[in-house]
Amino acid sequence: MVSDPKRLLDQASATSELERNLLHSLREIDPPADAAAQGWQSLAKSIAVAGAAATLGSTSSSIQEAATLGEAAGSGASSGVRTVATTGANLSVLKAVSALVLVGGAATGVAWSVGRAPATAPSPIAVVASAPPEPAQTVIPTQPPPWVAPVELSTPAKITSPRAAAKSAESQDLLTKESELVVAARAQLRQGDVRGAGATLQELDRAVPHGKLAQEREVLRIEWLAARGDHKGAARRARAFLTAHPKSPHAARLSRFVD
């Protein structure tokens, strides 16, 4: 049987430099950091996943609690917003997926997000988000709810697919995790939860030390410093950032710290 040709982007292919360049630019398309979380919010509404955790009695009170907090706290919500992604590339080794409530302000109330509660989370509000499983097709999770047994964050999925899929799935996992935490930190800063944001930034450093969203994280760190009153520190780091990345899209945002 004739096998597939080499890909244009293979090292061994005689592809011109220009073509390689252009093809690489197509491969590097990435969504904005908060696109996944935002997409999930509207997706959950569309498919009515939310609010259907009637199967697990222990969750309904948690959902109630979270909903109350969401309504009461409004824009000043200080609950920890932590979302960490799991990977599900190989369905046969999926563990139970737990969700953290993304408290997005009074208007939206409770929205759903994907994640596992990190072991070091300060006051996580964790509920399991699952639609009522149809009996004929459900895989019943056997793990205890996440707030009972902290789950290892960086368990790589056992992937049995070809090399590229395995590698990219794992780095995908980290990148998704990183972006979820970035989204969370940004939300916390926006809501005035400076301590929570600091904890999330710390978690980022711990869980994804060499992540791809370095610039976004640095910007958040600078904003965090300013938020807790360390204006000198914010100015110093902003100046350093602008020197290192003068053409960065974040430059405009940071210039106000430098005056």
Place this chain on the structure above:
Amino acid sequence: MNALRPSASLPGDSPVESPSAPLRAPTPVSRDDFESIYAAHFKQVWGALRRLGVREADVADVSQKVFITAYRKLDSFEGRAHVRTWLLGICERTASDYRRSAPVRREVATDVATIELTAPERTDVVAELGSRQRLQIAETLLDKLPEAQRAVFVLFELEELSGPEIAAILDISVGTVRSRLRLARETFTREVQRLTARGLSEMEGA
């Protein structure tokens, strides 16, 4: 209204046996798994849709459609093919519907610098262009491929699926995949050479 045209087969229906995929019994999939699928594949879906021709302004909405479709089809998926392949099949069909129903203007970036790439050694100028401009050029080049060729080109060169996997997704023979790929490569290279010969200014008004 179901935006997807009915297709004879989905990757999940006929198992795609790539050489390294182990045979396993169909695994019933629960709704819980959907959240994991979303988290793990959101970025890939986004990128694939863009590469298949969905405009940046529309990709958030179109990716929603993909995941809603995936959610609805989860039960029939049965885990026999790789999730990624299955999702890319949904992406291809959704992008195809998008391109057919939305009047997609073949917009050329108007802020692309007018640079004469008249000599071969000036191809490095493309590297000097901002990444955004490079992407716009690349997208415009892909737009020049007929849709059937573009789908194969993107799925093979950029999503890195195999010929048999693409054949299953597009419901065509592997031979057809290979010939479309060859044509696509020829078109792509030809368009790149036109770009080099006449400069980027030609792209305005294309």
